[in-house]
Amino acid sequence: MKNTSLISLLFIVIFGLAFSFNSCNTDDTCRKSRIVLLGMNFYLDTINHLNNRLVVQKLSIDSLWVKGVGTDSVLYSNRKSINTVKLPLNSFAEESKFHFQFNTFTDTVTIRHKNINEFLSLECGYIRTFEIDTVISTKNFIDSISVTNNLVNTFYVENIQIHHNK
């Protein structure tokens, strides 16, 4: 009698577990990152006069303003002591322009990119990732630009280095 009850209980538990295994993962919650941002770091290039070698070090900007050209929304507003920015690229154009104000100097950075549709899941939908083609800028504060990683996706990395010479 005891054995029969135990077997029945075991049967019910297995039955219930199996159905719950079967019915999981059906909610509409997106659990993946949908944020795609370009990573840009600032560097100060100086020449070591003792050995005439170039020394590159991170540059902290005293006051930084960043805004997308053609938009009203400011991304960074008078941010103090900042050496990195994360920028959203335009999903519906192949060029994104940003207006930078480094202390009292202003520059415009133009990033040309290919847009790639990436399907995450039915719950999360699509995101648009980017492949950087070329980067150009005005040369008021910025002296040179280099692309260190041309793929912009949900994994935040340094994509662009902005160099300023002392």
Add this chain to the structure above:
Amino acid sequence: MKTFKFITISSILIVGLLSSVAAQNNNPDSTSNDSIKSPIYRGFIVEVDVAPLIESALINRYAYSFQGNLMVNLNNRFFPIVEIGYAGANKANILGAQFNTSGLFEKVGIDLRLMKPKPKATIKNNFLLGGLRLGMSHFNYSIKNILMEDDYWGGSEIINAENISTTKLWFEFVAGIRASVYNDIYMGWNVRNKRLISRTKPGENAPWYIPGYGLGNTSAWGFSYVIGYKF
């Protein structure tokens, strides 16, 4: 081509297993020499899986599945099995994105009896089984009405990907029971852990539901409750 490969691999597995059974029976050193030889082939059971019907009526109303099995009994120890079915899903999420698919699926494999039945058991022909399946489905699916928006720069777009054709392969670890409940009427259940072999690459349009496999892009759990008749 993929179907051909699938059938060939399955056939080799089944033939290999049958030969091992035959070899075991033909062994001259076998202790059963003195007793009457019982036949290797002990009939076949035709089964219907009723678990998906209950599941789609009560739990997952977006999906449906119909499955029939043909299981051969060899020496009450080896049970080669073919499972064939038709399944599909129509799912819309709260944002209005839609997924739909339907297609045939086939699974080939074998169950092995894990324990010898007790001689005094009240239910005759009861088997505790463990086995493997190789599953395949070739199907079309559509992902529609997915809204993409750019919150900073502005703009939006509706993306539709329709009639994407694909073939998915997976294998399943199966454990469960079969028992004769009345004469030749059999019932049983099994729990399955499914592992997808042909996965969709990240970023590509992955099917939300795979006929015969279910949800998920790596592994999934499944449950079958079968009612069958032995011939």
